[in-house]
Amino acid sequence: MKGGRKKIGAALALIIVLSSFGYLVYGGIGENIVYFVTPGELLAKGNDAYDRPTRLGGQVVPGTMEWDADALDLRFTLQDEDGQIRVHSQKAPPAMFREGMGVIVEGKLTRTGVFESSSVMVKHSNEYRPPEDGHPKPEDMYKSLIRES
Amino acid sequence: MDTSYSDIAAVPQRPRWLLPFGIFATLFLIASQAAALLMSAPDRDMGHLQKILYVHVPSAWMSMIAPAIVFVASVLYLWKRQAKHDMVAAAAAQVGIVFIGLTLIQGSIWARPTWGIWWTWDPRLTTTAILFLIYAGYLALRAFAEDEDQRARWSAAVGIMGFLNVPIVYMSVRWWRTIHQVQSTPDTMDATYKLGLRLNAFAFLFILIFLIALRYYIARLERARTAVLEERTLAGDKIHV
CATH class of the missing domain: 1.20.5 (Single alpha-helices involved in coiled-coils or other helix-helix interfaces)
Structure with a gap:
């Protein structure tokens, strides 16, 4: 038929x-x-904030990044106007990762107050600018991106 | 020309402008890509990865223009009930889904080194994937619907409803939190990138118009062929295809 x-x-x-x-x-x-919550919003949830799969987005506080390449141990602090949360990851940061940038992490907030992240994503702005003096040379960054993947 | 057709006048002629325009569009695209790649400086954050801009953004724009053509043609069909509008809508959907697919693939390739992931269900990416599904459904519907008039009516309804997703895709980065950045504007983009993007926007538009016109012409040929075959069947001829 x-x-x-x-x-x-x-x-x-x-x-x-x-x-x-x-x-x-x-x-x-x-x-x-809500694709991600901010540190202030997550902390405001109180008891509900802990041990649940969460996407957390905020700005990497300058000066807080610790990256141990040998131990694959990455720590940094994410903030918004209302709060700060320390993030821990056991993966290499994406090549675009910079302090001061917008970053989204997936994982869980543990009872110790540290957010254990299984993936770190970098949010790029809508700006396109050629390099200024003092910035890392784009050619070098391009090479490091290829090495990364 | 096959003179055995009983009614040669019914066989559509290829529009004279189609082939020259196709050649022009292809050359213009090659020149625009070359100009954009060679002229623009690497981005200070992403280096040469920025070059994906010149295919991803024009593809994304075409992914909104093609559904707009499907929408207008669908409205015209329901209003005037002429087969040509239904055929234009089908052609625009067939070409449009290619650009939506390209946008998703290029975006994924760009996301891996910049965001650090191939895919995530953020609102911009999710609504764009739904856009792809809508036109996949539209084309599947066309492939399965039996009766020509019924197919045209149903398709027009889906072509009109499906377009509602386009403004949602466009506004998703403003309405909701996303990993995808909001639209760049001339202010957020250095002069070194603007000309290349504008050239390629036109290049992609020309390619889009050419492909839709080509697909529409092929649809008319198929229709004429079906009509001739039906005529022969009615006349009791044996059909050799």
């Missing part, structure tokens, strides 16, 4: 379209969607 099969196919296609659309309107992408 070719006609029957085609009808089922059409119905399936319609279901795919409508369900993607429904998800969009009523599902995860509602007004409530």
Whole structure:
């Protein structure tokens, strides 16, 4: 029954379209969607803040980054206006990682107050500028990016 | 030309401008890419990775223009009920999904060295993936729907509804927290990058127009072929295809 099969196919296609659309309107992408919480928001949750899978986003406080390449041990502090959280990761920081930058980490806030992160993501700004004097040479950064991956 | 067609006048002629325009669009794209790659300085943060801008951003723009064409053609179809509008909508969706796919792939390649990940479910990336699914569903619907008029009506409905996602994709970086940065403006972009981006925006637009026009022409040929075959069947001829 070719006609029957085609009808089922059409119905399936319609279901795919409508369900993607429904998800969009009523599902995860509602007004409530929060891709990451800031340190201040997470700390304000009190007891609910701990031991839950969390995406935490903030600015890396300048001067707080400690990176031990041999032990693969990365520590830094994330902040927003309302708070600061110390982050620990056992992965190399992305090549674009700089102090003062926006960073998003995935992991859990532990009872010790340290956020144990399984992945560190760097948020790039919408600015595109050529290098000024004193910045690391882009060519060198490009090489290090290739080595990284 | 195959003179055995019973009605030669019904076979659509290729528009005269199509081939020259295609050659022009291709050469313009090559020249624009070369100019952008050679003229712009490396970015102070991401170095030469910045060059992905010249394909990712124009692709993303085309991923919004093509759905807009599907939308307008779908509205025109429901209003005037002429097959040509349905065919234009289909052509724009077929080409559009290629650009949406390219945008996702290029973005992923760019994300790995800059953000540190291939993919994450942030609102910009998620809504763009949904945009891809919508047009995949649109094309699947077209492939399966049996009756020509019914297919055109259903497709038009999906073509109109699906477009609602485009402003959501565009505004996602402003409405919600994302890892994806907000749109760059001429103020946030040094002069060294602007000309290259603008040239490639036009280059991609020309390619988009050429591909949609080409696909529309092929759709007309297919339609004419079907009409001839049906005519022959009615006339009781044996069909040799």
